[in-house]
Amino acid sequence: MTEPQIVFIGAGNMARALISGMRQQGIAGPNIQVHAPSNLHRGALAEEFGVRSCPAQAEKLPENSVVIYAAKPKQMPAVLKEWRDSLRSASALFVSVAAGISSAQITTLLGEETPVVRAMPNTPAQIGAGATSLFATATVSANQCDTVQQIFAGVGKVFWLHDEALMDTATALAGSGPAYVLLFLEALEDAAVLQGLDRVTARALALQTVLGTAQMAAANSASPSELRHQVTSPGGTTAAGLAVWEEQLRPLAQRALAAAAERGRILSQLLKTTA
Numbered sequence: 001m002t003e004p005q006i007v008f009i010g011a012g013n014m015a016r017a018l019i020s021g022m023r024q025q026g027i028a029g030p031n032i033q034v035h036a037p038s039n040l041h042r043g044a045l046a047e048e049f050g051v052r053s054c055p056a057q058a059e060k061l062p063e064n065s066v067v068i069y070a071a072k073p074k075q076m077p078a079v080l081k082e083w084r085d086s087l088r089s090a091s092a093l094f095v096s097v098a099a100g101i102s103s104a105q106i107t108t109l110l111g112e113e114t115p116v117v118r119a120m121p122n123t124p125a126q127i128g129a130g131a132t133s134l135f136a137t138a139t140v141s142a143n144q145c146d147t148v149q150q151i152f153a154g155v156g157k158v159f160w161l162h163d164e165a166l167m168d169t170a171t172a173l174a175g176s177g178p179a180y181v182l183l184f185l186e187a188l189e190d191a192a193v194l195q196g197l198d199r200v201t202a203r204a205l206a207l208q209t210v211l212g213t214a215q216m217a218a219a220n221s222a223s224p225s226e227l228r229h230q231v232t233s234p235g236g237t238t239a240a241g242l243a244v245w246e247e248q249l250r251p252l253a254q255r256a257l258a259a260a261a262e263r264g265r266i267l268s269q270l271l272k273t274t275a
């Protein structure tokens with residue numbers, strides 16, 4: 001099977017993370033093209049990864065291209081109006097990473113027959129450690145599902161969802177998740193510095209603790225709760241620290257994921273697909 005041309009609409013943070021991972025996966029630079037209004041980000045991608053840098057305007061695409069929408073959710077109606085005909089004439093598979101925007105909204109813009117996959121990757125894709133949730137509409141063929149699986153499996157782990165409504169939860173958990181983990185790292189570092197540890201050591205200790213724990217949990221069949229109990233000596237230091245975390249962490253996690261998922265639904269409601 002010939003490799004499909006992968007066409008990015010948008011050259012920002014998410015496009016960069018995916019392209020970086022794809023290049024490490026061995027996808028050739030010229031097999032990836034990136035469209036954006038300014039040369040700022042797409043020019044840098046062309047220089048760094050050897051991809052084709054193209055203006056935002058739609059162009060004729062090779063048959064069976066895979067088009068990845070990686071511009072902002074609210075820009076979708078205007079952008080898809082521009083691209084609709086090129087997508088149709090290439091029988092392109094359309095993959096959207098836009099938070100919140102439903103497949104029904106996309107097919108309203110592109111036509112019912114357009115095969116659409118919603119993908120929610122995250123930025124660790126740039127080092128091949130991403131987590132991507134995928135949802136395919138009924139018009140996506142088994143071969144097209146395989147193609148999408150291959151693309152995203154090359155930049156991390158892939159999870160197919162069968163209920164589109166849960167894409168907002170996947171977004172709240174994994175799409176936004178790297179920011180929560182980074183905030184947690186910042187908070188641990190700051191707290192250790194407050195106790196007198198120098199910043200360089202505090203950052204390195206926090207980072208290695210989170211990294212090592214995630215790797216240990218991934219390598220172990222025991223649940224996170226079981227592994228946590230292995231750290232926690234009765235009456236010891238961990239129990240004292242955990243008592244403080246337990247006061248607030250679970251309700252906070254629930255509120256944070258609820259707020260993020262709700263924002264996804266609002267982004268969807270704000271979109272005027274009739275524009």
Ligand SMILES: NC(=O)C1=CN([C@@H]2O[C@H](COP(=O)(O)OP(=O)(O)OC[C@H]3O[C@@H](n4cnc5c(N)ncnc54)[C@H](OP(=O)(O)O)[C@@H]3O)[C@@H](O)[C@H]2O)C=CC1
Pocket residue numbers: 009010011012013014015035036037038039040041042056069070071072073075079097098099120121122123175176
């Ligand atoms: N950042 C993340 O962690 C994740 C983001 N996403 C989704 O990815 C999408 C992009 O987010 P992110 O990368 O963070 O955003 P950025 O702001 O970093 O990038 C947006 C890109 O869209 C480009 N753009 C603007 N207008 C057009 C147009 N008319 N045609 C083509 N490209 C255009 C911009 O061009 P220019 O370079 O000229 O400014 C820019 O390259 C969003 O839909 C978001 O929901 C999904 C998962 C995770």
Ligand SMILES: O=C(O)[C@@H]1CCC=N1
Pocket residue numbers: 099171175176
């Ligand atoms: O913040 C956002 O809206 C995007 C989607 C998930 C991560 N970043």
